[in-house]
Amino acid sequence: MITIIAVNSLRLRTWLPPASVLVAGIALWQLWVSAGHLDPQLVPGPWFVVWSTWDDKANIWPAVAATTEEAVLGLLAAAAAAFLIAVAIDTWVPVRRGLYPLIIASQTIPMIALAPLVLIWWGFGLEPKVVLVALFSFFPIAVGLIQGLAATDPDALNLLRTMRASRLALLLRVRLPSALPQFFTGLKISVTYAYGAAIVAEFVGAEQGLGLYMYSAAHAAPVATDLVFGAIVVIALLTILLFAVVAGLERVAMPWKPGR
């Protein structure tokens, strides 16, 4: 009983301060708009944003589904590519020497600038969005995996070598499990990029999705600023949701971690 109260109060202590600041900020925004200090055409009040977005749910819902599909598929593609490349880099020294510096250097390329190119190569459908999301998401996942694999306890590796473990057994039984925490750290960073990347790709050219939705709202006459705001809020909520899903997967994948 005491434990339950203690846990609840601990959660409350974590959640209450940021929640209060957020609510206060939104309230201030609403007051400022209601007092007539801002042009509602440029900055609509939060209440209005919520209601007009809700009213438009028939249009926003398919956009949410399309963009979520792009984000999730892009993350999966990035994770698969990162896995193959990280294992190759960890297994073969020449691959590490030849590839790892280039992967780091590739981060100097502004991924956003690749959006038009990706569009030229893959057209207006699902593929260019998945590719762009994957390009954005690849690096944190790959670096997490590569560093996690490299940080494997040498004692554990030696121990298994004295048991005549094969390289595959070392990878499956020691290196990969030991890299999982850093893999998930990378994946969680990538999750925060995924929707943004998908939307940038949709800005450049799309038939469906939240990026297109925002673009249309911004170019409507009269301009639908409320729906642009609404889409931003929806994207933030979707990102939080995806982050929570990954955090849940993390717990399932690593049942040995002390309870948090």
Next chain:
Amino acid sequence: MAEPAHATSLELRAIGKRFPARGGAAPVLAVNGVDLHARPGEFVTLIGPSGCGKSTVFNLVAGLDQPTDGEIRIGGQPLADRLGASAYLPQRDALLPWRRVIDNVTLPLELRGVSRRAARQAAQPLLERFGLGEFSRAWPWQLSGGMRQRVALLRTVIGDPGLMLLDEPFGALDSITRADLQDWLLRTWSSVGDGRPGPTVLLVTHDISEAVLLSDRVYVMTPRPGRIADVIDIGLPRPRTPQTREDDAFVALERQVRHALQLAMAAHGEFSEAAGERKAGP
């Protein structure tokens, strides 16, 4: 005492290990001319200060590295590929955090191709017998240092090895837990073969009383390069118990090992250096 069928002999003949020059550093002669032997079922110990090359010798015997001089024989045969010829317990327990206690113990069996189910069936009675039954489903982080070390020891004995290599297995533990585990190791070692004497053991330690309590023979090592300075036979009768520590013979042997260490270090200049530092003090 009849020789157990499964315990194997170990023999090191004039073992040397030179590490090549690297990054501007001069080549290092880590160990030189190390002779050591253990008959089947014997418990022998390498004792010496940190950096004397004990762990180098240890890794050579385990097959993790190759000597640059000399020959290592296991079971009477010179053996170049020694991986798998002994069961190895590294300095820190090296329990895999993502495996439950029982699955850490069964690891050597699984790597030999025993199914997880069969391996667990083999491990559970062993865990029960050595007081770890109730922890079999626990994760390693839930155990104390002493408990973790017991699990690591069971992982070492479960494959019924002919030769066990223990590298400072209790070095990281407090002295009370260490004494407790030494007694536990004595019991485990003598009973692991179901009435037969236990496997041959090579122990590396810097703890004098641990060496005397557990060993049939103690090899005293000195550093730079690591070599054997003295060999002391521990003639204490077995079975040994916690009370063995109280025996006059035990205390006398402890003193003998300590003197051998001091003598070896003094010959090496370590003690005169320390004395010089004391003189320089207030």
